[in-house]
Amino acid sequence: MEILVILVPLALALGLTGLAAFLWSLRSGQYDDLDGAAWRAIADDEPPPERKADLAQAKR
Amino acid sequence: MQVTRDFSHYVKAAGPGLQHIDLAVEGVHCAGCMAKIERGLSAMPDVTLARVNLTNRRVALEWKEGTLDPISFIDRLAELGYKAYPFETASAEATEVEESRFLLRCLGVAAFATMNVMMLSIPVWSGNVSDMLPEQRDFFHWLSALIALPAAAYAGQPFFRSAWRALSNKTTNMDVPISIGVILALGMSVVETIHHAEHAYFDAAIMLLTFLLVGRFLDQNMRRRTRAVAGNLAALKAETAAKFVRPDEVSQVPVGAIHPGDIVLLRPGERCAVDGTVIEGRSEIDQSLITGETLYVTAEQGTPVYAGSMNVSGTLRVRVSAASEATLLAEITRLLDNALQARSRYMRLADRASRLYAPVVHAAALLTVLGWVFWGASWHDAIVTGVAVLIITCPCALGLAIPTVQTVASGAMFKSGVLLNSGDAIERLAEADHVIFDKTGTLTLPDLEVVNASGIPADIFKLAGQLALSSHHPVAAAVALAAGAKSPILSAVEEAGQGVRATVDGVEIRLGRPSFCGAEHLVMDAELDPEASVVAFSKGAERFVISVRQGLRPDAKAVIAALQARKIGVEILSGDREAAVTAAARALGIVEWRAGVTPADKIARIEELKARGMKVLMVGDGMNDAPSLAAAHVSMSPISAAHLSQATADLVFLGKPLAPVVVAIDFSRKALHLMRQNLWLAIGYNFLAVPIAISGIVTPLIAAAAMSGSSILVMLNALRARNAARRI
Numbered sequence: 193m194e195i196l197v198i199l200v201p202l203a204l205a206l207g208l209t210g211l212a213a214f215l216w217s218l219r220s221g222q223y224d225d226l227d228g229a230a231w232r233a234i235a236d237d238e239p240p241p242e243r244k245a246d247l248a249q250a251k252r
Numbered sequence: 253m254q255v256t257r258d259f260s261h262y263v264k265a266a267g268p269g270l271q272h273i274d275l276a277v278e279g280v281h282c283a284g285c286m287a288k289i290e291r292g293l294s295a296m297p298d299v300t301l302a303r304v305n306l307t308n309r310r311v312a313l314e315w316k317e318g319t320l321d322p323i324s325f326i327d328r329l330a331e332l333g334y335k336a337y338p339f340e341t342a343s344a345e346a347t348e349v350e351e352s353r354f355l356l357r358c359l360g361v362a363a364f365a366t367m368n369v370m371m372l373s374i375p376v377w378s379g380n381v382s383d384m385l386p387e388q389r390d391f392f393h394w395l396s397a398l399i400a401l402p403a404a405a406y407a408g409q410p411f412f413r414s415a416w417r418a419l420s421n422k423t424t425n426m427d428v429p430i431s432i433g434v435i436l437a438l439g440m441s442v443v444e445t446i447h448h449a450e451h452a453y454f455d456a457a458i459m460l461l462t463f464l465l466v467g468r469f470l471d472q473n474m475r476r477r478t479r480a481v482a483g484n485l486a487a488l489k490a491e492t493a494a495k496f497v498r499p500d501e502v503s504q505v506p507v508g509a510i511h512p513g514d515i516v517l518l519r520p521g522e523r524c525a526v527d528g529t530v531i532e533g534r535s536e537i538d539q540s541l542i543t544g545e546t547l548y549v550t551a552e553q554g555t556p557v558y559a560g561s562m563n564v565s566g567t568l569r570v571r572v573s574a575a576s577e578a579t580l581l582a583e584i585t586r587l588l589d590n591a592l593q594a595r596s597r598y599m600r601l602a603d604r605a606s607r608l609y610a611p612v613v614h615a616a617a618l619l620t621v622l623g624w625v626f627w628g629a630s631w632h633d634a635i636v637t638g639v640a641v642l643i644i645t646c647p648c649a650l651g652l653a654i655p656t657v658q659t660v661a662s663g664a665m666f667k668s669g670v671l672l673n674s675g676d677a678i679e680r681l682a683e684a685d686h687v688i689f690d691k692t693g694t695l696t697l698p699d700l701e702v703v704n705a706s707g708i709p710a711d712i713f714k715l716a717g718q719l720a721l722s723s724h725h726p727v728a729a730a731v732a733l734a735a736g737a738k739s740p741i742l743s744a745v746e747e748a749g750q751g752v753r754a755t756v757d758g759v760e761i762r763l764g765r766p767s768f769c770g771a772e773h774l775v776m777d778a779e780l781d782p783e784a785s786v787v788a789f790s791k792g793a794e795r796f797v798i799s800v801r802q803g804l805r806p807d808a809k810a811v812i813a814a815l816q817a818r819k820i821g822v823e824i825l826s827g828d829r830e831a832a833v834t835a836a837a838r839a840l841g842i843v844e845w846r847a848g849v850t851p852a853d854k855i856a857r858i859e860e861l862k863a864r865g866m867k868v869l870m871v872g873d874g875m876n877d878a879p880s881l882a883a884a885h886v887s888m889s890p891i892s893a894a895h896l897s898q899a900t901a902d903l904v905f906l907g908k909p910l911a912p913v914v915v916a917i918d919f920s921r922k923a924l925h926l927m928r929q930n931l932w933l934a935i936g937y938n939f940l941a942v943p944i945a946i947s948g949i950v951t952p953l954i955a956a957a958a959m960s961g962s963s964i965l966v967m968l969n970a971l972r973a974r975n976a977a978r979r980i
Contacts, residue, residue, distance in 0.1 A: 200395065204368060211364040218356055228306030230265075233282030 257492075257504040259322040262338035264882045266314050273322050275311045275423060276339040276484035277329065280304060285334070292332045293325065308480035310339060320933045338506070339484065342659075348476045358407040362462040366402030369396045373455040376557060380450050393445040393452045396602060400454035407461050410468060426606035426651065429613050430464060433457075433642040442638040451636075456643045456959070464610070464651045471495045471655035474662045474672075477820060493525045494518075496569075504616070510572055518568040521724035523560065525583040528570040530555045535566035540692045541894050542875045543827050545906055548785075560875050560894045568907070600676040601924075602654040605931055609650060617641045620946045623914050637948045645938050646947040649962040653930035656970035661923035664974045669906040670916045677902035680886035681916060682924035683867045687815055688858070688884070690827035690872030696802040697908060698873070698892040699951060700730035702783070708789075712796060716789040717762045719744055723752045727787050727800050729761065751787070759792045771795040812840045814914045820867070825854050827876050854880035873897055888913060923973045930966045937962040 222229070257275075266272035280286065286304045290310060293302035313325055322338060329336040363467035372392045379389060408431070415427040437457040444452050493510055494502040494517040502517050507525045510516065518524055518827070520535070534547035543562040548564055551557060557570055575642020617638045624634035662672045672678065687693050705713060720728040722744035744754040751764010762769045764787060771788035789796045805811075814823050823844035827832045833847035846857070858880055861868050868882035872892035881887035881900045889901035898904050904914035941958050 196391075200372075203371060204395075205366055206398070207368045211360060214360045214364075215357060218353060223353075223356060225307045227541040228286060229305060231286060231306065233492065235283050235287050 258325050258509075259326075259338045260504065261506050262340055263322060263510045265317075269317045272312070272314050273311045273325070274339045275313065275325065275329070277304075277309055277311055278335040278484075280306065280309050280334065288332060289329065290448045292328060293379075296320070296324070296328060299713050302312055307477065309484055310480075311336070312523075335486070339952060340508070343674060345476075345480060348472070352469070352472050352476055355410060355465060355472060359462065359465040359469055359747070360409060361403050362407035362458060362465055364369050365399050365407070365458045366462045368399050369455045369458055372396045373398075376452075384597055384875040389450070390445065390448055393441075395452075395775055396452060396454040397442060397445060400458045400911070401442075404434060404438055404461060406457055407458075407465065411461075411464065421732075422609070424610050426602065426610070426660075427551055429489045429606075429610045429642075430460070430651070432614070434460060436639055440636065444636070447632075450637075452640065459959065460643070463960070467652040467655045469728055470652075470659045474655070474659045478723070494522075494760065496921055512572050512574060514572045516570050516572060518557070518563045518570050519564055519724060520567065521729065523562050523725055524557050524570070525559055526570070526572045527558050527574040528556070528572040530569050531569050532568050533568040535568050536564040538562040538838050539562050540828075541698075541873065545692075545828055554771050558875075562726065572942075593646075600654075601679050601927055602650075602930070605653075613642065615643065616942060623946075624948070633948075637946065640948070641942060641945040644941045644958065649934035649959075650931065651968045652963055652970075653934050654927050656967050657923050657927045657930060657973050660970050660973040661919055661926075665916055667920050668912060668919070670908070670917045670919075671904045673902050673904065673923070674900075677886060678920040679924050680867070680902065681869065681920040684822040684869035684886055684917065685822065686823075686861055686866045687869045687871060687913070688854075688880075689822070689824050690870075690874060691801065691824055692828055692831055693868050693873040693892060694871055695808050695824070695836055695840065695910070696888060698802070698890075700726055700800045701803040702730055702734035703803075704797075705734050708796050708798065711792070712791060713788070715761060715791065716796070717800065718756055719752055719761055719789075722746060722754070723763070727785055728752070730800050731763070731787065731798060738788055760790075761792075762790045763787060766797070769795060771797060804909060806837065807909045807911050811910040812842060813916055815917075816841075817918070818914075820869075823859060825849050825850075825880075827874070851876045851879050855883045869913075869917075878893060886914065926973050927971060930969055932960060933966055933969065 215225070262273055264272045277289070280289065288305050290302050291311065293311070296315075299313065300316065301312065303312050304310075305312070311325075311329075322432075324335050326338075327537060330780045331338060353561045357732040362972070370614055372395055374387055376384070376392050378384075387711040411427045412431045414425065415431040417427045417933050418428055436458050437453040437460075441452040441457070492504050492506050495510055496515045496517065497503045510526055516526060516528070517532070518535075525535075530551050530553055533551075533554065535551045537551045537555075537557060538548055539545060539558070541562070542558050549555075551563075551568060556566075557563075579834070607732060609769070620641045621634045621638035622638055625631060629637075645957045656832075658678060661678055665672060708716075713735050714737065717732045718736030718739060718741050720732040720735070721740035725851050739756045741756060744752050745751045747764070747768070750768040750831070751758060751762055753762040753764075755761070766786060766788040768773045769788035769790035785800050787798050787800065789798060812822055821844075822842050823846075824837055825846050826843055827849055828847060830847040833845055837843075837845040844872055846853075847859070854877070858868050858870065862885070867885040870881050870887040871889070871937050872881055873890050875896055876908055877889075878894070878900045881889065881897055886903075887901045888903045889897045891904055891906045893901070893904075903916055905916070944954070
């Protein structure tokens with residue numbers, strides 16, 4: 193039964209980590225556009241920043 | 253004269269060296285549009301952020317300060333095929349976003365606490381029937397308390413605050429029994445834990461909060477989304493005006509940046525965005541959106557013009573007397589305020605249910621305690637049973653019953669092109685048994701159409717269409733559209749207030765007033781529709797008369813029939829002339845109609861029907877309809893309606909057809925049916941559960957299972973609101 197002293201705090205710590213992650217994601221605006229987020233998951237990756245700069249240069 | 257557009261009004265600073273603007277975009281539907289817009293905009297040099305929000309159809313843009321003009325984004329979006337307009341978040345909307353985030357935070361905390369308290373409760377429940385030591389049980393109970401108490405204190409805030417507000421106003425609402433139940437359950441659980449009892453109710457209390465927060469969040473979210481999209485549409489209607497920044501230079505600016513005393517230019521075919529007085533120029537003005545009158549009014553120096561009226565022929569200079577907020581006739585505003593006050597007395601289904609529910613539950617709990625004491629139980633046991641009654645009757649199914657149906661139904665209506673302005677609009681619309689239509693712009697389309705195209709030779713009509721492309725005049729636009737003309741005649745010359753002329757293959761062609769084309773005799777001869785406007789077309793010595801009118805909405809007749817089939821009374825109240833109204837009423841098979849009514853008359857008619865016990869649905873678009881929209885039991889506006897009418901109406905429908913009126917009625921009737929069914933489910937559950945709780949044999953496991961079961965049942969039932977509308 194001593195194992196409870198380890199397992200219960202561990203479970204709570206995991207739960208709290210989850211809660212903290214949720215609050216962080218809420219604060220960073222990840223729930224502002226749920227429809228868009230659902231589609232972004234299957235969209236093609238955006239070009240990386242340096243590539244984007246090249247593209248911009250090419251356009252000019 | 254150089255015309256520029258100035259949207260600097262909307263640009264905000266976003267950190268060092270960055271500027272930010274929000275654009276409302278029309279036509280964004282899917283991931284494809286999202287990627288296309290984001291790529292297209294980020295490819296522009298100096299753009300640091302371009303992000304589409306698919307939920308409220310907006311784009312947030314940031315760029316390096318001073319490098320780009322917001323116009324370039326709008327032009328770029330137009331190249332990509334999207335119409336965009338700068339958007340300013342209304343303060344009400346910002347508050348709602350904040351509120352919704354707070355609810356979501358509370359929900360997160362409550363859900364976390366529920367999961368962990370349940371994790372501790374299950375060993376206790378199973379331990380109680382096997383070999384758990386009392387010390388271990390106490391340890392688990394204390395741990396639960398440690399989690400549940402702070403979590404409830406945080407996550408319960410929305411309910412506690414609202415309950416406190418209600419109590420301090422000496423009324424009661426749904427949140428009062430919720431708060432009492434939660435606080436009593438938690439307090440009792442602490443006492444039980446101190447006394448090493450077998451059961452504590454932390455799990456029930458915190459789970460109750462979680463379920464209720466789900467309902468509250470859904471409710472709030474539904475209203476927020478609709479309001480955001482409706483706000484976009486208002487922005488996309490592009491309420492701008494051409495303001496004189498110098499005596500010979502105009503700039504296209506948003507209405508928000510215009511002040512009384514400014515001078516604006518009103519070109520033919522433009523809708524006026526401000527109230528003011530004409531100081532120069534001569535023209536005709538179409539005030540149908542304001543008064544319902546389809547005949548044009550002559551405007552010259554000194555004529556007052558109102559926001560929402562359309563300038564038809566000549567160019568006008570207007571001195572602004574009121575802009576943005578204050579553009580309305582004082583009488584309309586006054587009538588509107590009175591009407592809105594009267595309506596706020598309507599009580600929502602949920603409030604009515606909770607008004608009955610709270611005293612019953614409290615009485616049951618109190619009687620349980622007294623009953624047990626009377627039959628010889630200790631005060632402690634009696635109170636424990638009383639708390640069990642409060643918990644098991646927890647109104648979580650009741651709290652979910654209405655918002656879940658509202659959310660599902662509003663989503664389904666949204667897909668059929670109807671936007672809801674308020675949650676209780678569904679309940680009020682479902683009760684409607686009499687519909688009053690405005691004529692101009694509601695039964696008829698806001699745009700003009702050519703009536704007698706078949707009477708004119710096709711090649712002549714095509715030529716007239718091409719010539720019409722050179723003019724701004726709305727009648728010309730209708731001719732061009734009807735003729736399907738694409739290529740304008742380049743040499744065309746427009747003569748203000750007269751028409752357009754050009755020379756093709758050595759023959760002069762003219763389109764415009766009959767006198768301009770020398771076709772008065774034709775107009776005198778032709779017996780035309782009283783509502784129609786007439787333009788003439790001449791080619792050499794040939795003369796033709798083109799008759800243009802506001803057509804009925806394509807499915808108006810079917811919709812009226814569908815309403816009558818549902819035993820809903822239909823009538824027309826219009827500010828327009830009798831001849832015009834008679835024609836429409838006859839075409840649609842409507843027996844009851846009145847013409848030439850003023851806003852006050854409309855309200856009087858609605859009051860008269862109300863006194864007879866009828867629930868009136870008012871459908872209208874003009875500014876003159878706004879007070880009656882507010883006075884009616886429930887109201888709808890087309891999206892082409894005046895700004896004020898849209899803001900006043902409970903529902904707004906998109907597109908040309910009138911069908912959304914019937915669809916919305918069907919959906920709301922089905923939704924009301926499901927709401928009632930859900931309430932009965934919740935009440936039925938209580939009827940089963942309360943006797944068990946009163947008998948004192950209920951364990952927290954049974955209470956929790958029963959509670960969750962009833963909540964899930966109610967949610968599943970609500971999903972049925974998705975498919976309600978029959979085809980008309």
